[in-house]
Amino acid sequence: MPLDNLLSQAHKVLETNWRDGFTIPTDKLYPFQWNWDSGFICLGHQFMDIGKAIQEMNSLFSGQWENGLLPHIIFHSENEKTYFPNFDFWETEVNPGAPTKPKSSGITQPPVHGFILENLLRNNPQNEEILAFANYMFDKILNYHRFLYTYRDPFSEGLMYIFHPWESGRDNSPLWDESLNRIHIKEGELPQYHRRDTYLADPAERPTSAQYDRYVYLLLLGKKYQYDGLEIAEESPLLIQDDMMNAILIKANEALIKVGKQLRKDTAEIEEWQSQSLYSFREKLWNEELGMFTSYDLRSGEQIKHKEIGGIIPVFAGIPDSQQAEKINQYLSELHDRGYYLTPSFDVDSQLFDSKRYWRGPVWPHMNWMIFHGLNDYGFKDTAAIVKSDTFEIVEKFGFFEYYEPDKALAAKLVRGYGGGLFSWTASSIIDLIHSS
Ligand code: GLC
Numbered sequence: 001m002p003l004d005n006l007l008s009q010a011h012k013v014l015e016t017n018w019r020d021g022f023t024i025p026t027d028k029l030y031p032f033q034w035n036w037d038s039g040f041i042c043l044g045h046q047f048m049d050i051g052k053a054i055q056e057m058n059s060l061f062s063g064q065w066e067n068g069l070l071p072h073i074i075f076h077s078e079n080e081k082t083y084f085p086n087f088d089f090w091e092t093e094v095n096p097g098a099p100t101k102p103k104s105s106g107i108t109q110p111p112v113h114g115f116i117l118e119n120l121l122r123n124n125p126q127n128e129e130i131l132a133f134a135n136y137m138f139d140k141i142l143n144y145h146r147f148l149y150t151y152r153d154p155f156s157e158g159l160m161y162i163f164h165p166w167e168s169g170r171d172n173s174p175l176w177d178e179s180l181n182r183i184h185i186k187e188g189e190l191p192q193y194h195r196r197d198t199y200l201a202d203p204a205e206r207p208t209s210a211q212y213d214r215y216v217y218l219l220l221l222g223k224k225y226q227y228d229g230l231e232i233a234e235e236s237p238l239l240i241q242d243d244m245m246n247a248i249l250i251k252a253n254e255a256l257i258k259v260g261k262q263l264r265k266d267t268a269e270i271e272e273w274q275s276q277s278l279y280s281f282r283e284k285l286w287n288e289e290l291g292m293f294t295s296y297d298l299r300s301g302e303q304i305k306h307k308e309i310g311g312i313i314p315v316f317a318g319i320p321d322s323q324q325a326e327k328i329n330q331y332l333s334e335l336h337d338r339g340y341y342l343t344p345s346f347d348v349d350s351q352l353f354d355s356k357r358y359w360r361g362p363v364w365p366h367m368n369w370m371i372f373h374g375l376n377d378y379g380f381k382d383t384a385a386i387v388k389s390d391t392f393e394i395v396e397k398f399g400f401f402e403y404y405e406p407d408k409a410l411a412a413k414l415v416r417g418y419g420g421g422l423f424s425w426t427a428s429s430i431i432d433l434i435h436s437s
Contacts, residue, residue: 006396007434013400013427014044018052022059022076026402026420029200031083033060033074036169037425039112040366044428046120047435053120054133057113061140063104066097067228068147070111071104072166078103084196085219095226106227107162107219110169110245111148113141114252118259131263138259142270145256147228148249149273154233158276159246159284161298163236164218168245168310170345171215172207172359174352175295175304179238180214182299190216205356205418233298241296243285244310250277251317281319291327293319307331307347309367315374322378329380332371336383341390343371344406355407356418362403365391369429373436388433400426 017023022033023041030037038060045053063074075087087103098104117137124130152160162168165176190213197206207215218238225231233239253274260267285293287303292311294303312328314320320328332342346353346361354360368391375384394404394417401417 003392003434006392006430009400010044010427010430010434011048013422014041014048014424014431016422017424019076021055022074023052023056023424025425026423028082029197029420031077031080033063033076035060035070035072035074035109036112039116040369040425040428042116042428043119043369044424044431046123047431050120050124050127050130054129057116057133057137060113061137063099063102064140064144065092065095065099065104065147067095067151068143068145069106069151069228070108070113070144070147072107072109073105075103075105082196082200084194085216089193090219091223092227094223095228098227106222107164107167108148109167110248111141111144111252112248113137113144114259115248115255117141118255121259121262134259135263138256138263138265141252141256142260145249145253145270145273151228154230156276157241157284158273158278158280159241159296160249161233161239162242162245163222163232163238163240165215165238168240168242170244170308170310170359172211172357173308173310174346174350174360175242175306175308175310176238176240177352178304179240179297179299180211182237183214183217185213185217190220201419205358207358237299239298240304241285241298242310243281243293243295244313246277246281246285247293247310247314247317247319250274250281250319253277254317278319281314282321285314286320286324291324291331306350306352309343309345309364312343313367313370313374315378316370317374318377320378325378325380329375329378329383332375332383332387336386336390339408340406341394341404341408341411342383342387343368345403348406355405355410358403358419361406362418363390363394363406364403365395365429366425369433372433391429391433395426395430400430402426 025037042053042056064070090105092098092106121134148160165171253270257267257270287294293314297304341363345359368387372384372387398417400422402419402423404417405411
């Protein structure tokens with residue numbers, strides 16, 4: 001399929017998913033506005049209608065809390081009942097600083113918005129509307145980062161923690177298994193609830209019910225402490241410094257510093273965070289044996305030793321030194337030689353690898369977008385080109401899905417991708433990758 005055909009299909013996906021002022025990730029399965037999805041979605045909108053990119057980000061930040069938290073879901077419609085956990089289960093009114101409208105969840109997601117803002121500004125340098133937008137959006141994003149450094153870094157290391165797998169954006173990754181297994185739920189301890197996702201997507205591609213119970217348990221733990229209480233760090237069985245979240249935060253800090261300087265804002269606070277975060281990240285999260293970065297389990301006091309896609313994302317933030325980056329590049333090119341589409345989300349040689357269950361193996365186009373740019377910046381042009389052409393190939397062959405089979409031999413027997421269809425960030429990643437050709 002020629003690229004302009006792919007491009008016009010991608011445009012259609014974003015148009016179809018546009019609601020009044022924001023874009024849903026996909027119909028039915030995810031009927032609201034998601035935090036990091038929206039960031040990536042702006043990338044696509046900017047090439048079609050810059051006003052929509054601005055509206056998208058404004059709608060998202062209309063759900064920001066007084067403490068700076070940017071929630072992982074904004075429930076713009078209170079009538080939409082096809083999603084669990086909905087706003088009535090989150091009950092964010094337990095925190096007086098949570099807006100009453102729009103309603104939201106009480107946890108966050110990867111803070112991509114700094115580098116998205118920088119991207120919009122870079123691609124539209126003379127646009128007055130974007131400049132005015134950047135001026136106030138800078139302050140909101142800064143406030144969000146301040147929340148992460150204030151409430152999520154109890155030991156002042158410059159590394160933020162997550163207490164719920166959904167915050168990582170990689171909800172079902174095996175990285176969280178050990179922490180989730182620490183949660184023992186007694187009969188009747190959880191309120192009755194009804195999942196909706198397994199009606200809307202193939203249960204084999206979704207989390208199991210034991211896992212879901214633990215997600216609910218952690219949600220309730222957050223609620224017990226108004227979602228920002230210090231007790232969360234004391235009590236949560238899952239307390240992790242996620243490599244990808246922190247790499248994204250570092251990338252977004254760097255972008256904010258750049259934008260701030262352009263707009264003549266004070267960036268001293270961000271620069272201080274940044275030098276500490278970079279130092280701690282490099283000291284604490286690299287694992288020489290794996291040849292990759294790892295996430296750190298604050299409960300066990302150990303790295304979580306798996307080759308997982310979050311360990312690759314630091315290339316996007318300029319974190320690895322040249323030898324470390326070389327190892328990561330090597331890992332990717334070997335996977336390519338072995339017949340995998342780049343980039344499997346989990347170690348294909350691990351027993352925990354599951355090529356179709358989400359975040360336990362499949363390929364995700366928006367992850368490839370970050371990896372492509374990271375590899376390019378380090379000068380690994382060949383591997384970057386493979387990441388890009390694989391992304392084009394899977395979307396051309398299997399459609400605009402949420403995630404994809406990484407094993408080419410298995411994929412050859414399939415006619416579609418996995419999870420939700422007509423997926424927004426898949427479309428956006430394609431649009432931006434085509435424009436960066
Ligand atoms: C899934 C993904 C998460 C994403 C959401 C909406 O929950 O794991 O990262 O934000 O879907 O697309």
